[in-house]
Amino acid sequence: MKSTFVNDDELIAAMLRGDEAAFRSFFASYFPRLYRFALPRLANDAEAARDVVQGALAKAMRMLPSYRGEAALFTWLCKICRGQIVDYLRANRRHAQNVAHFEDSAELRAVLEAVAAPRADEPAYGYAVTEMRRLVQSVLDRLPARYGDVLEWKYIQGRSVDEIGDLLGVGHTAAQSMLARARTAFREALETVFGSTARDILANLRGLE
Amino acid sequence: MPIEPPDSHPDDAGIEDLLREVGARVVPSAEATRVTEAAVHAEWHAMLEQQRRRVRTQRIGWGIAAGMLLVLAVAFLGLRVDGPGSNEVAAVARIDGHLLAGPRADDLEARLSGTRIRLGETLQTDGRSRAALVLGSGLSLRLDSDTTVTFAAADRVELRSGALYIDASADVSGAAALTVKAAAGAVRHIGTQYQVRTHADGIAVSVREGRVLIEHEGGSSVGGAGESIRVSTQGEITRAPISGQDASWSWAAQAAPRFDIENQTLAAFLEWLARETGRRVAYASPQAETAARTLRLRGSIEGLDLETALGAVLSTTQLRRYETGPDAIGITMAPIDSATGTRPTH
Numbered sequence: 336m337k338s339t340f341v342n343d344d345e346l347i348a349a350m351l352r353g354d355e356a357a358f359r360s361f362f363a364s365y366f367p368r369l370y371r372f373a374l375p376r377l378a379n380d381a382e383a384a385r386d387v388v389q390g391a392l393a394k395a396m397r398m399l400p401s402y403r404g405e406a407a408l409f410t411w412l413c414k415i416c417r418g419q420i421v422d423y424l425r426a427n428r429r430h431a432q433n434v435a436h437f438e439d440s441a442e443l444r445a446v447l448e449a450v451a452a453p454r455a456d457e458p459a460y461g462y463a464v465t466e467m468r469r470l471v472q473s474v475l476d477r478l479p480a481r482y483g484d485v486l487e488w489k490y491i492q493g494r495s496v497d498e499i500g501d502l503l504g505v506g507h508t509a510a511q512s513m514l515a516r517a518r519t520a521f522r523e524a525l526e527t528v529f530g531s532t533a534r535d536i537l538a539n540l541r542g543l544e
Numbered sequence: 545m546p547i548e549p550p551d552s553h554p555d556d557a558g559i560e561d562l563l564r565e566v567g568a569r570v571v572p573s574a575e576a577t578r579v580t581e582a583a584v585h586a587e588w589h590a591m592l593e594q595q596r597r598r599v600r601t602q603r604i605g606w607g608i609a610a611g612m613l614l615v616l617a618v619a620f621l622g623l624r625v626d627g628p629g630s631n632e633v634a635a636v637a638r639i640d641g642h643l644l645a646g647p648r649a650d651d652l653e654a655r656l657s658g659t660r661i662r663l664g665e666t667l668q669t670d671g672r673s674r675a676a677l678v679l680g681s682g683l684s685l686r687l688d689s690d691t692t693v694t695f696a697a698a699d700r701v702e703l704r705s706g707a708l709y710i711d712a713s714a715d716v717s718g719a720a721a722l723t724v725k726a727a728a729g730a731v732r733h734i735g736t737q738y739q740v741r742t743h744a745d746g747i748a749v750s751v752r753e754g755r756v757l758i759e760h761e762g763g764s765s766v767g768g769a770g771e772s773i774r775v776s777t778q779g780e781i782t783r784a785p786i787s788g789q790d791a792s793w794s795w796a797a798q799a800a801p802r803f804d805i806e807n808q809t810l811a812a813f814l815e816w817l818a819r820e821t822g823r824r825v826a827y828a829s830p831q832a833e834t835a836a837r838t839l840r841l842r843g844s845i846e847g848l849d850l851e852t853a854l855g856a857v858l859s860t861t862q863l864r865r866y867e868t869g870p871d872a873i874g875i876t877m878a879p880i881d882s883a884t885g886t887r888p889t890h
Contacts, residue, residue, distance in 0.1 A: 534558030
């Protein structure tokens, strides 16, 4: 059984067929990313982030047959997660007796989303060092497939290509090729978000410290 | 070891330096990952099962249409078709592993969840399987691993080996009592939860709730809640205390048909879980009880063990557990101060 899926459509199709490897790949790829998406929106409350992401992924499972691939899978999951966050924040503010329903108040939802969304997800300049770091990490999470993990394994954890291949369940050549694609995707994403190269962003970061 | 090619872009070294500078991303804890994966995996399975049911329903729809045509054809031709016999005594509610069944003990076939069991059929689980049945009366009958049992009558089963657990909840009438016959005696319940396990030299009957009547070589004996009665093939009786939370009950909870939480109240779920684990629900306050009785659940606990299911369900509510003795599940409102204190909303 393969453990790496080329794209979201292939992954979802395999999950809808009941492929356990596809589920494991989905969870390994998206749970940590969604967790990092939720965490800053919940004031870094790890327990709340876990609850919210669990709810979001459970809802995503129920909605999986309706996923049509119009948006990237992570974007779709983030949208569901944002709804869960709003529900969670409202429930914990009001201590309501019943499960809060998202559609109860469109105004409240808009206000909470505006309040809860961290600036770090918006293309911008002039951030503090912490926000810059988080924005770069957020870019990694937004990369397709497991590119973010591959780059982190290689450049932060110092793993070899073969070790990365083992983690992905692919051979040396495929891992090397994925690493090259991940670098390209990351470089392009940085240019889109920051309008500059990695080296310039790094210089900027060091200048802020 | 293959040699990695040099970076092919001038900024690749910058990428490496930048990533080292920003450091590793936050990762969820192993415990959070384990619990969440179990819950999401169960939800995924529930979705797949729902999809399968939908497909089956569509097929059944076509089957009914085809069947109606057949009936019309048969009527037209003046033929008579006999319906199936009405000697069904139970339905398979859940299988962990495999369940074999058939009218002859030496010719058993695999059965699926949802299939009917007929009078005279023998059921068998292997060392890695368990099963749960629901009898027509609503009584729940569970087979532990390595168990062989035959439905000798609608109200009598013959336990040849292994163990059975019987749960006759309050809504199962006394008239529907089931007799479990084994080599060392026959056990009849009087509104109860109990299990019968065969041994080389007799049977052990453990009573969790209510009473049982045991008929054996030496006469008859009554066993009450909290008692484990060992009956030898010579009719000798030995009694020992057993708690409702003893580890020997856990297989029955694992084999239990899963509670469908969708649109059920939290209180109904807690009461089911308490019964399956030999405990009671202890609410810390009337507010907590009211919240549990009004809060409706969504999702599925399929694939989760009962303690994980309890944690997963409570984590989506404003209710939490508080420490109690082993015979209770303590439920309380999440402290308002701590909730606002630890989960600020900016």
